[in-house]
Amino acid sequence: MKKIFSNTVAIFVIIVVLLLIIPLNPFALDMMFIISITISLIILLTTMYISETLEFSIFPSLLLITTLFRLALNVSSTRLILTKQGEAGQVIKTFGSFVLQGNVVVGVIIFLIIVLVQFIVITKGAERVAEVAARFTLDAMPGKQMAIDADLSSGLITEEQARERRHKIEKEADFYGAMDGATKIVKGDAIMAIVITLINFVAGTIIGIVQSNMPFSEVLQVYSIATIGDGLVSQIPALLISTATGMIVTRSVSESNLNQDVTKQFLSQPRVLVISGVIIGLLVFIPGAPPVQPIILAVILISLGIRLISAEKKQNVEDEIVNQEYEQEEFDEDSYFKDVNNIYSLLNVEPIEMEFGYSLIPLVDENSGGSLINRIVIFRRQFAQEMGFVVPSVRLRDSAVLNTNEYVIKIKGEEISSGEILVDYYLALEPPNPTGEIDGIDTIEPAYGIPSKWITSDKKDLAEIYGYTVIDPLSVMLTHLSETIKRNVHELLTRAEVMQLIENTKKISPELVEEAIPNIISYGNFQKVLFNLLKEGVPIKDLVTILESLIDSSAATNDVDVMIENVRMALKRTITRKFCENGQLRVLTLDTELEKTILSSLTRNEQGVYLAMSPDVMQSIIGQLKEQLPKFTELSQAPIILTSNVIRLYFYRMIEQFYPNLYVLSFGEIANNIQIQAVGNIVV
Structure with a gap:
């Protein structure tokens, strides 16, 4: 039984094709007409109860099948009308008699009105909407893809979610492209209805007079009923399908079906x-x-x-009562802080805080539909999987001191960054070469410093067509928060967190932890190792490899800096995966003479090794970096400098204060199968 149902559509299409050839008796034709009306009614109601067009993605194929079905029935009914002197079944006779009401002229006029309404109003409009929707959907695809890539890179969505969104965009483009062609079928169906009606009437009249020797008045009566009835029986399902076509191509994205939307909004x-x-x-x-x-x-x-x-x-009134009850539940601060012990609660410093103005509360408050908390949870999980470090909980609070659209991000109680959000707008990131200009409020994207514009929702599609990457306000704020945490995550690595990481590693390799800590390396030095790795964007997820490298290095040196460099080389696969793209690494390199100059400038004292370089040489390096770094912006890649193993750490410390977001890697930290491409060279 299951196999039969799985082949129902194929069998039905074959039957429809055969109907063009095989004659039907009046009873079978009546049954087929009723099935045609029923299918058309089901399709129309389905288009009204879906919330997204992709829920009914088979509609273009159904439109072709139902149109072919109606044409096959028209051929069968024409055969009966012309061979049986207008006797083409009870359904055709009933529709013809009901509409004509004894007046042929009135019946013809009503039939023509129905056909013209379908052809000129519904079909023509649906055809134009489908054409525009297809063009705009295809033009907006690059912008939507860039928005997905931006969300994925900022940790807002997972790889699987990005894949689902890309697949949905492709399906939308295919659907609207198919609908653009399918509406031509509806238009052709309306034209064929008029042609078939004329054929039935003219040919029937000739056959009735010439072959059957019927009086003209009787011929007019018989064949007008059959012709008009046949046309109406075909046009009623055609009208339903045309309406469904217009319904599905004019359907906008909503939270529920058409009935609920109309009721709610009306x-x-x-x-x-x-x-x-x-x-x-x-x-x-x-x-x-x-x-x-x-x-x-x-x-x-x-x-x-x-x-x-x-x-x-x-x-x-009910909402006001709830608010009053909530306000009454709030404690009296003056009475609370009369107890000196309660003042100590004010001394606690939150690892991460985010304060925001009044207008941004709906983005955060779950009762108002805000989803910031859920998206922060997703970011924390993804960051832990990628970097091996669990970001502390983010404390969210409103602030009367800030402007209504402003927010502030704090690390350990101190403000690190801030931004401004226009809740009812979208942020359009300006591409290098936009295909058109769009009106908006000029601003700078807070996370990456990209020139942008705040635009209204009605300009969103146009901005994507012009090549802008359009981001909603919540994503802007979350991206800024996530990037701020990534740049300062090393400051969040406390001794307690290090202890927790060690205890977690004990579950996997207890003997290794027991050998390494604190016998080989103290908790403090181990924290320093992890601190420096996180500071330079190196994941610390593989703690087993890190501990093994520290144990191996301890036999030759007690210098923590040297140990860190050895750990980095042990993590070469991790570093390669993080910074390389498609087996290729684009970098700036240092001239051989410059490396020799840096190496000769290394000086050792009681505190360790430091770089004592001439100010002129240092100024030259900083100036050349300023000229070379824009190349990475054009490549949409983080700037990377590749050096020898010996000077990597000291060169990084020298330029860190000038370019904190620049990564310095050594040749020993890159896997052998990676192709290195130099986009510039720094000389003495």
Whole structure:
């Protein structure tokens, strides 16, 4: 039985094709017409109850099948009309008699009106909407892909979610492209309805007069009923399918189906209903106007409006009571801090804080539909999987000191960065070469410093067509928070967190931990190793390899800096995976003479080795870096300098204060199968 159902569509299509050839008796034709109307009605109702067009992605194929089905039935009905003197079944006869009502002219006019309404109004409009939707969907694909890549790189979504979004974009493009062609089928179907009706009427009249020797009045009566009935039976399902086509191509993204959307939005302004009812009621004072109908409609509208207004007031009162109860529950601060012990709670410093103005509360408050907390949870999980470090909980609080659209990010109680968000706008990141200009409020993207514009929602699609990457306000704020945490994550590595990481590693390799800590390396020095790795963006997830490298290094040196460099080389696969793309690494290199100069400038004292370089040489290096770094912006890649193993650490410490976001790698930290491409060279 399951196999039969799985092949139902294929069998149905074969039957439809055969109907073009095999004649049907009137009873079978009646059954087929009823099936055609039923299928069309189901399709129309389905388009009204879906919330997204992709929920009914088979619609273009269904449209082709149902159109072919109706044409096959038209061929069968034409065969019966012309061979059986208009006897083409009870359905055709009933529709023809009901519409004609004994008047052929009226029946023909009504039929033509129905066909023209479908052809000129519904089909023509649906065709134009489908064409525009297909073009805009295809043009917006690059911008949507860039937005997905931006969310993925900032940790807002997982790789699987990004793959699902890309697949959805591809399906949307395919769907609207198919709909653009499918609407041409609907248009052709409407034209064929008129052609077949004319053929039936003209050919039937000729056959009735010439072959059957029927009087002209009888011929007109018989074949007009059959022709009009056949046309209506075909056009009713065609009209339903055309309406469904217009419904699905004009359907915008919503949270529910069409019925719920119309009910919710149409009744969202009850005062409009009352005003409309009053205006309709005034129509009775127009001389000659019917008095009963306007009064009935006015009473219904005014009653419904008043009832909705009362319900709205009741809801507002309930909300006010809840707010008052909440305010009463708040403690009295003066009484609370009279106890000296309670003041100690003010001394606690949160690892990460985010304060925001009043207008940004809806983005954070879950009761208002905000999803910032959930997205922070997702970011923490992804960061832990990637870097091996669990970001502490982020304390969120509103602030009356900040501007309404402003937010501040703090690390250990001190402000690190801030930004401003326009809640009802979108942020459009300006591409290097936009294909067009778009109006908006000029600003700078807070996380990466990219020139951007705040644009209204109605300009979102146009901005994507022009090549802008459009981001919603919540994603802007979360991206800024995540990038701030990534740049300062080493400051969040406390001794307690190091102890927790060690205890977690004990579950995997207890003997290794027991050998290494604290016998080989102390907790403090181990924290220093992890601190420096995180500071330079190196994941610390593989603690087993880190500990093994520290044990091996301890036999030759006690210098923590040297140990860190050995650990980095032991983590070459991890570093390669993080910084290389498609087996290629684009870097700036140092000239051989410059490396010799740096090496000769290394000086040792009681505190360790440091770089004592001439200010002129240092100034030259900083100036050349300023000229070379824009190349990485064009490559959409973090700037990387590749040096020899000996000077890597000291060169990094020299330029860190000038370019904190620049990565310095050594040749020993790159896997052998990686192709290194130098985009510039720093000389003496």
